[in-house]
Each structure stands twice: as C-alpha cells, then as structure tokens.
Amino acid sequence: MITNHLLLFVVIIIILDSAVPLLTGVSQNDSAGIASSSNSDGKILRRTKRGWMWNTFVIMEEYTGSLDQYVGKLHSDKDRGDGSVKYVLSGEGAGMVFEINATSGDIHAKKRLDREAKAFYTLRAQAVNRFTGQPLEDWSNFTIKVHDINDNEPKFSKETFVATVPEMSDVGTMVIQVTASDADDEDYGNSAKLVYSILQGQPYFSVDPSNGIIRTALPNMIRENREKYQVVIQAKDMAGQMGGLSGTTVVNITLQDVNNSPPRFPHTAYHLSVPESAQVGSPVGRIKANDADVGRNAEMRYTITSGDGHDMFSVVTDGETQEAIITVKKPLDFEGKRLYQLKVDVTNAYLDPRFLHMGPFTDSATVRITVQDVDEPPVFTRNPYIIEVQEDTLAGSSIGMVTARDPDNSLLPFRSVCRYTIDRYTDLERLFNIDSINGTIYTLQSLDREMSKWHNISIAASEINNAGQITRVPVFIKVLDINDNAPEFAMFYETFVCENVKAGQLIQTISAVDTDEPLVGHKFAFSLHNPNFTLIDNEDNTARILTRRGGFNRREMSLYLLPVVISDNDYPIQSSTSTLTVRVCACDSDGNVRSCSTEALLLSAGLSTGALVAILLCIIILLMIVVLFAALRRQRKKEPLIISKEDVRDNVVSYNDEGGGEEDTQAFDIGTLRNPEVMDTNKLRRDIIPDMLFPFRRVSPIKDNTDVRDFINSRLQENDSDPTAPPYDSLATYAYEGNGSLAESLSSLESAATEGDQEFDYLSHWGPQFKKLADMYIAKDTGRET
C-alpha cells in the first residue's frame, strides 16, 4: 500500500508531483491521443512530455452530443471500490454545470458551455467516508478549462465606412484602416487569426491583409472621371484558410477634388447686344467658362484685358454660377458708336502649384457688343434756360428761344424735328407764348416786376414723328426792373403842432419807399415849399419837417396839409407828392397835447361822419321795420280765418243744416259745412257750445208719457222724504226704459231666430219717414212668399 497520496492521470493526465496529488482525473477523448495507462496498483507514472497543468481538465465548448459530456474522473487511492468512499464537488458551477458521481468519481458537464461566455471554471473535490463522513483526503483544487472551437466569425465595428482621398493621389496613399474583431480564443489555434482581403474595389484600391489598411492602387485616379467607389473588405479567421469564418464591410470612398482642370471658354467669340438707353451698371449679358472642378477649385475670375470697349464696359463674376456678367460702365450712344469689342480673360481664383503643368489655367474669349438704337426723347440745348426780360417789354415781343434736337436724328439739322409747347399749368396767367416750330418765346401781356419777379414756366418739346417722345425743360424768366414806380411815404403820416411852438421845432421825421429795385440802391430827394413849415433832407432817404415860424393858432387855421414832393434818382426820374397832415393843438409848457380843436376834430374825423351815416342807417332800418310790422298787422286783420292747425277744436264739426238732396246744387255751400257758426255770427273763434253736441232728438210720437212722469214723481217724492238727503237742492239721475214703445224693444234678445220669422208690417205704421224702409222689407217679405 502506498501511504502517500497518489494521483493518476489515466488518459491525458500527466502526473507532475507524486507527493501532492490526491485524485486522478480521467478524460475520455484526447486529441493528442497520448497513450497512457492506468496503474491499478498505484505505481507512480511520470509523464513530463506535455507542459499541461496536472490539475486541469479540458472540455469542448458548444458540445452538441445528446448525453452529458464526460469531463473526467476523480479517484482516491483509498477507494477500494467497495462503495465506502464518497466524492464531493464544490466550486464554480458545481452541481449546476458539473456533476460528479459520488460513487465512481465521474464528472459530467450537464450543459453546453460557451468559451466566449466563460473560459474556465475553478472547482474543489474531496473524498469522504460514506459512512462516517470523515474526510479521507484534503480538499483538492482543480480547473476545468473550456476548449475553444472556431465558432465566432470576425466582425467589423461598422457596416459601412466612409472615407475620402484626394484625386490623383500617389499609389499607396492610405485611405482608411478597417479592422475586425473575432471573439474566439486568440491564444489558442487560429480561430481569431484574421486576414483581410478586398472583394470589390479592385484595381483601384488594395488592402493590407494583416492590418486592414486600405490604400490607393491606381495612379491618376481623376475625380472628373469617377468620384465614388464602393469597396468591400473581407476579414477571414483561421488565418484565411479554408473553413475559416469571415465578415465583410463596405467602404464608401469618395475622391476629393483638386484643382487639376483649367477653366476654358466653350467658344472663342461671343456676341451680345444692348440698347443705347441701358443705365450705367445694368447688365449687358453673361458668358461662362467651363471648369470641370467643383467648389472652390472651380471659382473663376474674369477680367477685360483689351478691346475698344475696355472703358465702356466692366465685368464681374457671379459668385453662385461663376458666370461673367458684363455691365455698362459709361452711358452708351448708338449715334456715337455702335459696336464694341472686348477681350475677356478667365482664370481660376485658387491655383494648385502641383497641377500647374496641366494648365495653362487661363483662357480668353472675344466679346462683341452691339449697341441698339432706341427712340430717344428730344434733348434741349440747355437745361434750364434763364431768360431775362425788361419789365417794360411790349406784349407780343420775342424774349428768347429754346431749341431741342432729336438725338436719333442728330445728323439732321435742327429744323422741324420738334414741336414746342408751354405747359399751361406753369403759366396760368397766359403771359407767354411759344412758336411751336422755331421755339421763339413771346410775351402775351406786359410784365410787371413788382407783381412777380420770376416767371418759371416749363416748355415741352415733342418729336414730330413720335409725339410720345417728349422732354420738358424749365425756363426761368426773370423780369428786370425799370424805374416805373415813384417813391412815396413809407406810411401815412399825421402829426400835430403846438400852438405855442417856436420856429425851428422838429415836428415829424418822414421816410419814403420805392417798389423799384435800382442796382445801386435808392436815393430819394424831398422838397416842401410852404411859408409855415420847412423840410431838411437827412440825405439817408429820410427828412425832418420843422416849423418855419412860431405862434400857430387853432382858430386861425386848425389843419395844415403839407405836400411833400419825393423823387428818386433812377432813370427816368419818378416823383410823387405825398401829403403830411399837421393838426394844430393846444399844448402845455412841456409840449404835451392838451386838446386839439373840437370843430377840427369833427371836421376832420372821417370816423364821426361814418358814425353819423351809421346812425342814420340804423334809424332808417328801424323805421322800415316798424312800417313792415304795421303792414303785416293789417294784412293779418284782413284774413281772420287763417286758422292755426294746432287748434284741437278744429276736429269737432257740427252742423244742423240739411242739404236739399243731390239735386240741390245751389243750396250747398261748402263753407257752411266747414264752419256754419262762423257764417252766422262772424265770430273769430269757432267755439262750439257743448249742448249743441247732442243733435236734436226727434219728438216722440207719444206726447203724453204718463209712465215716465209717474216714475219721476215717485222718485222725487222718495228723495224729498229721504232723511239722509243733503239739505240743498241736488240732482238725482235715473235711467228708465219705459214700456209701451210703439217700436217695441230694439233688443235682439226677444227677436225671432230667423229673418224669415220677422214681421215687418209695423214699419208701414211708423210714418212717412220710414216709408222707404217699409217698402224694402215688406216688398222683400211678400216677394219671398211668392
């Protein structure tokens, strides 16, 4: 018996140390197929050929067999096969994943294992005495390793990669690196050893088999030929051998543009046309050079390098379309020049020095521009016209002339191409006229500078051939002054002189104005010839009036009217006489006015005569009003029947006149109908006595109505004997319908139900007034009976 513990590895197990091991693991299948022997008598076997851990079992992952997979066998050399030893397993997955036959020590895996989920399990085992429970051995640790198989394919991180590379890159320029990963065991076998290959995208691109770097494989790949490439890369494990798993990815590769295409005009010559009326800055046309590049590399600059239209036109680049826009730089004139030629150059805005050899990166084209004729309105020789005219110019004289020409017919002489008119809204007073053929302006009236210094009119010229072509020009007519106005007092002067004044006393300073406007300014001369007053010219267009003597007397002369002659120095000299009114007043010693003569005031005051006239007028108006009033009153007396419509009683009409029938045309007076009372009494008002409202009652045919009398007498007696009656005479009213009326009761209560039952014979007894009625009804009755 071997006392020390012995471990036997029956098939694949190698015993490393005979002193430590306790259990013997047995694995059924060993790929290495190493021959081994179980030594039943416990001899120590030393197998060092393999560097495997002694205490490691190996199990296949993804085992698909129907039975539980056998892992190995534990065996204690204390087990004599009599069933007294019991094997106990614990640790990772014990009982759940791995199960041990307590009697035999066989370990089975109960589940399919995935190495990629868990690569190895650490377990412990012990042998105990089945009956006593005493451990026969120490715990022994061992590992069950899951053997990898190639069950995972390589996977790329993205389904599609996107990459760009500049066009015309050198061969071998790296584009992008794509890598895949494989979940299988990298350390064991080739299950995770990947090899990259290109499935699609040759011959343009290549891939490095070991690291997945994609490089360009063709020189001079030009974007203008083909821009987008789709490359498919495959990663295969098992080092690319047959049977390996593979995964693919798509790489979208776009070539980036470089400026390798020069701009080129598709034509060498262009022809454009423009109306001569085109405004400065307006476009004439567009031309475009082609550039196969895109974006920034296709941006172009256009310039006009030469040509006779060099300074008439300019060119700019449309930033969006990269077209050349040729615009008008200076006003064009068909009559001046009809054809221009330009040389337009184009070049790329951004050049790439690497590709300059593919150039030249500039091109030029010839542009011919035809100027088109436009029917233009007439053009005046001047704008505006300023005409000066003397104030005293006679009506009908010519004051100036305007001339317009038709720019379309500039070769023709000025004659009769335009027709001239004055815009009448600018000459409402019709002061001027124009000769419609030769443009001579005439005055129609004499002009007065003092009325208006300027006459600003508008003259229109229209083409004879095309009246729609019309041009207007302002004509400023300045009326030049001549001395046609005399100077006069600047205002109305009225002053006074004191009775006790001394000679040489200043009583008034006067000044003058003149509406004329001489070039050098006014110079007025004043003169006064009077024994009582004198005048001193101040030489500044004013003059002082002084007393020549003292001792003025109101009674002698209360008012002096001084004629002052004022003349100007212009040619012809104009002079006028203005009158200064001087009143004589009583003054105190300081020269303050006490009173001026009342008679003088009355006489002189134009205001009091005006007041008198006003008073007189008032009186006349009053008189007229009185007379009118009286006349009106008389008129009203004559027409007393003018009846106010507000008189309510007008609505009550009463008459007791019976007409004489339709035949009686004479007796009927409509005035009577309207107001019978007035006709009789000639009253002013048509008041109606209330009792007249009740028309005459026909006298009852029964003269002696004893029935009513008895009724009244008995009522009178009742009242007389009534103790509660008032002590004065009072009126008591009773209603009584007597009986025994010849007409019987008129109530319908007792009438016969039908008309036919009624007897109308009594109508004939009622008298001649009811004869007509009786005739109607009785005749009707008898008629029905027959």
Ligand SMILES: *[C@@H]1O[C@H](CO)[C@@H](O)[C@H](O)[C@H]1NC(C)=O
């Ligand atoms: C072990 O090998 C036998 C035959 O050699 C085979 O039938 C059995 O399936 C194998 N077991 C395992 C787990 O590979």
Ligand SMILES: *[C@@H]1O[C@H](CO)[C@@H](O)[C@H](O)[C@H]1NC(C)=O
């Ligand atoms: C354990 O092994 C013994 C002997 O090989 C066998 O008789 C017994 O049926 C097994 N027990 C189980 C539960 O498989």
Ligand SMILES: *[C@@H]1O[C@H](CO)[C@@H](O)[C@H](O)[C@H]1NC(C)=O
């Ligand atoms: C076995 O493993 C356990 C824990 O898993 C540890 O405590 C013990 O020391 C180990 N025994 C040996 C002999 O290595």
Ligand SMILES: *[C@@H]1O[C@H](CO)[C@@H](O)[C@H](O)[C@H]1NC(C)=O
């Ligand atoms: C790659 O290219 C294909 C074909 O041009 C296209 O359908 C796909 O959308 C592209 N993928 C990406 C991510 O750009």
Ligand SMILES: *[C@@H]1O[C@H](CO)[C@@H](O)[C@H](O)[C@H]1NC(C)=O
């Ligand atoms: C303009 O025409 C009128 C009438 O036809 C003529 O009397 C006048 O002399 C002409 N004036 C000029 C400047 O020709």
Ligand SMILES: *[C@@H]1O[C@H](CO)[C@@H](O)[C@H](O)[C@H]1NC(C)=O
């Ligand atoms: C006419 O034109 C002149 C010069 O432009 C200007 O001084 C004047 O005020 C104008 N008069 C009227 C009435 O428009």
Ligand SMILES: *[C@@H]1O[C@H](CO)[C@@H](O)[C@H](O)[C@H]1NC(C)=O
């Ligand atoms: C001057 O005054 C005298 C006396 O007051 C008067 O008679 C005479 O008419 C006056 N002369 C003039 C021209 O007013």
